[in-house]
Amino acid sequence: MRIPLSVRNFYSGRKVVFADFFIQIPSMRVARAHSAVVDSGSPFTSISTRDAIDFGLPIKHTQGEEITQLAGFKFYSHFLTATFVFRDAEQKPFRFTGQKVRVLIPTKLDKPTLREVQDIPSLIGTDFIEDNRLTFVYNPSTLTAYFERAEPEPLILTPTNQSGTTS
Amino acid sequence: MNEPTTSDTDILKAIEATEKSRNWISKHYDELRAKYQGKVFAVKDEAVIDSNASVTDLLEDVKKKGEDTALLVIESIPQKGVAYIL
Numbered sequence: 731m732r733i734p735l736s737v738r739n740f741y742s743g744r745k746v747v748f749a750d751f752f753i754q755i756p757s758m759r760v761a762r763a764h765s766a767v768v769d770s771g772s773p774f775t776s777i778s779t780r781d782a783i784d785f786g787l788p789i790k791h792t793q794g795e796e797i798t799q800l801a802g803f804k805f806y807s808h809f810l811t812a813t814f815v816f817r818d819a820e821q822k823p824f825r826f827t828g829q830k831v832r833v834l835i836p837t838k839l840d841k842p843t844l845r846e847v848q849d850i851p852s853l854i855g856t857d858f859i860e861d862n863r864l865t866f867v868y869n870p871s872t873l874t875a876y877f878e879r880a881e882p883e884p885l886i887l888t889p890t891n892q893s894g895t896t897s
Numbered sequence: 898m899n900e901p902t903t904s905d906t907d908i909l910k911a912i913e914a915t916e917k918s919r920n921w922i923s924k925h926y927d928e929l930r931a932k933y934q935g936k937v938f939a940v941k942d943e944a945v946i947d948s949n950a951s952v953t954d955l956l957e958d959v960k961k962k963g964e965d966t967a968l969l970v971i972e973s974i975p976q977k978g979v980a981y982i983l
Contacts, residue, residue: 738923763915
């Protein structure tokens with residue numbers, strides 16, 4: 731199974747790999763298309779503050795949440811469970827259910843900070859790639875990128891003789 | 898109460914629309930950077946329909962115009978001279 735990804739222009743004039751998918755967060759009544767940068771340097775998949783505001787998620791602090799530092803800013807991580815639906819190479823939907831995702835809420839909630847962090851995109855990190863046993867391929871020479879998951883090997887039962895050894 | 902479910906066809910259509918808008922942004926990135934540096938903007942049907950310095954204010958504005966924000970692509974371009982290492 732292969733999921734094509736898109737290589738697009740980004741902030742600094744460099745190209746970046748994006749994943750376009752549909753995200754469902756039932757606890758927050760979110761069901762919509764979404765895009766995230768595939769960041770093999772990030773251990774965590776996250777919804778950025780800008781996208782959280784766009785989704786209508788509550789931007790407030792809850793005590794005891796873990797602090798994540800990203801791009802020089804500190805964020806509280808609010809954890810949600812989501813389903814990610816991708817379009818595979820055969821144009822069929824492929825679901826990844828029960829995905830833990832961090833919503834990044836800046837530790838400072840003043841207007842200047844919210845404006846500064848709004849340029850930070852949502853990320854698909856290595857947790858998503860590892861947990862779903864995906865291979866991430868990016869060839870900058872051909873501007874192609876994709877996720878791939880090997881189909882499980884078919885289980886082949888071999889007949890055994892009475893001594894328990896295979897024939 | 899049961900949540901309304903989204904059909905596979907609707908999901909694929911929504912992904913395709915987002916992909917189209919994002920590809921349009923990528924293709925016109927230099928023009929958009931010149932015009933919207935330091936701003937957040939909303940894209941619908943391969944056109945910028947609104948922009949603002951703040952995402953919260955932008956969303957308020959597009960809602961007032963009767964837009965469904967779930968069908969828009971919201972993107973921002975950092976101020977000149979600012980880059981992020983993620």
